[in-house]
Amino acid sequence: MSKIEHKKAILNHQALNGALVLSGAALISKILSAVYRVPFQNLVGNVGFYIYQQVYPIYGILMTLALTGLPVFISKIMAEQPNQISRKRLYWQLLILLSLISGIALIVVQLLAPWLSFKMGDPNLSKMIRAVSLLLILMPFLSTSRGFFQGSLKMHPTAISQVLEQIFRVIMIILVAMAAHFHHWNLYRMGKDTMLAAFFAGILASIVLLYYFKSESFSFEYYPEISYPTLFKRLLNEGGILCVLASLVVLMQLVDSFTIKKNLLIYGMTNFDAQNAKGIYDRAQPLVQLGLVIGTGFATGFIPSLVKNYRKKFFDTFKNNARMMVQVSMTLTFAIAMGIISLIHPINILLFKNAADDDSIGVYCLSIVFATMIVIHNSVLQSLNRSANTWISITIGMIVKIILVSWFVRRVGIMGGSLSTVIALFTIWVINYLCASDFIKQSLYPKLFFLKIILISIGEGIGLFLLQREISKLFLMPSRFGSLILMLMMVPIGIIIFIGLCFIFKIFKAQDQLKQMLKMFRSKITK
Template sequence: MKEHDNTDVMKGALLLTLAGLAGKVLSAGYRIPLQNLTGDVGFYIYQQVYPFLGIVTILSLYGFPSAISQITAELLARGRGVSFRHFYAPVFILLFIMMAGVFLLLFSQAGELAKLVGDVHLTGVYRLAAFIFLLVPFTALLRGVLQGTGQMKPTAFSQIAEQFIRVFLIIGAAVWISVSTVSYYAIGQAAVIASMAGMLAAIIILTMFFVRNRSPAAREARTPWRYYTGVLLTVGIAAAMNHSVLILMQLADTFTLVPGLTADGWTKLEAMAAKGVFDRGQPLIQLGTVLGSSFALTLLPAVSGEITAKDSKALHLPVQRALAVSFYLAAGATVGLMVIFPEANRLLFQNDDGTGSLRILVMAILLSSIGITAASILQGLGYVKQTAFFVAAAFVIKVLGNVMLVPRLGITGSALATVIGSAFLAALMLITLKQKMPQLALGKQVNWRALLLAITGMVAFLAGMDWLMEPIISRAGLLLYVLFISVTGGAVYLLLLLRQGAFRKTDLSMLPLAGLWIRLHKERDS
């Protein structure tokens, strides 16, 4: 029975991981048609509210549920019940007090916040966005309790439903705004309403699972509210911070980019459009980072708690391989996207505005992938608070970089600040990981000769294709061309890495079309 339960938990965890990947891809992908429909100014308005909506999603999906699941699991392990009086009510009240505080602060200070970001017309959007924080206690409590009892499917299903509803409503609103005379600021309000609708759907789904699968309390016992408060504030906030790297970078741009541009003499409209152009890079960074980190992390065994010397020796090999695979994939995605960015920019966003600055921003894919992979390893080993502190430090570096560089270099300065912040985060994570696991030989795990040959071959192929192909005018033709060079360029890169012995068979099993790569790997060995 116990083995069956463990299998169910593993299947649920896998489903939760896949749901997370699907959610990230969906979250990145829908912003491309959104920009196409509303233009750079409409996209700017959406991106000015998106970090707040993203923070709500992180709190309700990763942050507080992690803390509540830990509390639930600990209470059940001790044979103590999770009763309404001594668990559900106090945890919900504490969450509601926290989120009500955020609501009151954001609602009452929406005007000042809008002035701070450089656009008073966003006041109504921020005031509306305050209400979504009031839904966090419901989703967080339900997800946390269900996860704490080993039920991962409810979180996965509710996450997918929440994302689909949100995306459907946002794109629908963008279509309506594009054909009507309504103000583009309506897209910000629509984004908030869509997020609220998605969370309400998630609450309904979670409630259905909760009512159907709720376990009876084993033994009711009083637990101090101080304990609940401590875990929610420490584990909850730390877990949220660890999932907020990319959102915090965007939050820094929300507060500093437009004011920095206007300080340099840009008109407000020019600054808004430039912010919209800069934000074109965000979905691409998100997709590239998912590619660079997610496949690599599947190479790691499940780990938790503080590591011992014995654990460290057993884990250092899979950790090294995970970091190496993350580096290979992210390096290929970064260099490849930098090469084809002019075509990708025209295809996805209808013109090549900001290509130079966005090519610099794309470098964050490599650095963020390494940083997130290393952070995930450290979190699995029990260093959640330490990695959260590093994320906060990277956010400060990004803010300071924007303040110093944007007035001088425009959006190029913001791109550089993102790269610097991401590099700082990656360096901190790797240094800490090396301290915790001294056996790691990070540099030796990368086949630098194979990497150099693969990158050179891919760049030569992409440059050659660009020289051979005639200029493509139609967007349909550009679509076919970009798809072709993306797929073939990536295949050339992976094939060269494979032929030079950069991958192992276990690494290849995690990649798309794994069977093909494994067969090619066998041919190399034969």
């Protein structure tokens, strides 16, 4: 092996190991971010959960900027630089540019917090909005530093800072919730302190990243590698798309924060009932987040392989791998979504003590399917540098959400929030599909696959629902223990039903799929 080939092999090995490290850290962080909300809701109740979830989407968007969207974009342009000196110069440019943008955004949010809280229908939220906006102080350093390390194929700083940040934040939130529960704090004080937890967790992440900078011999060098207008344009176009895609579901939640409670008042609810209903509605968020983690987790592992095949013009291999990615990811997604929807009654009781608003939570969980399809579709387009239609589809989808949520909620109550989200996500996916090239359609959407998987999911849902109804008659009183027993019985049955129907409908050519997967993973290991 020549020196050049040996160097390429080392870089490929570093890239693969780095991708695995980042994927593992992201998985841990997302699971933590979803799971903590169950004990949190149990401690603070529906109204406390409503207060927290009203402002949470702002935190979610800021975290996307600091953790995924901007670091991925920055790592991309860092990787384009010829050497480490150029990367360090570009680092300072990006840090200056993002600091300017974040500083302006921080001032605007601090000044407009009372107006924003008024528009959310709850003036008491202004202190929470100001508290969470403090994360803007840390965002430039966090996103630029993570992007710098990732662009240099050093993934451990990002991974370790991410996991420690989330662990620290979750611990602080649960401690605040416990203090509020046992000492009967005002719920808005509780909400403000939970939002401050994000800022302190960000400080911890910054300290971790600074520790890793010790070995970089960093000094300030102001020699612009790219003109600021060009850098800003790329930041807006390329970075913006990545951030919007990564926070799509959170953006839907942000629309809910500004619309649902106010429209529930118009629907005829009292202020307390509207807060309570919104808090119950938000129970769907951890379920959707866990579904997305599982549904998209498998797909992200395929993206580097797809990029490589496409660049080398191995189009048949690209299509086969893309088809397998979609089939496996969407099979998992449909199975999980239909399982949650079918068992939403015992899940609601088990996690949140009662079965309030089963229907609206179940309908909201349909968004797992469409959000996963959107993420997979646009991840492939991003890897091929074909994202021109992404802004169009997301803009139209958000407009649909904004229009429908008010119209629906005023007529059917809290169910309107769920319906508007599902329809908006479905709209985005349909536009993505219609705008896709024939090559993408052939690669990502195998003939009859979606029809088969929908029929299988319906079969799973009907089977689980009927069995659940009969078995639940054995329990005289709905309780957490009874729901736990029911779940332990129904989950294995649901898996058996789904797998059995997959074989009946021949959803996979098992032998061929297994060979392809083994071949792909073998090639990753040997390179």
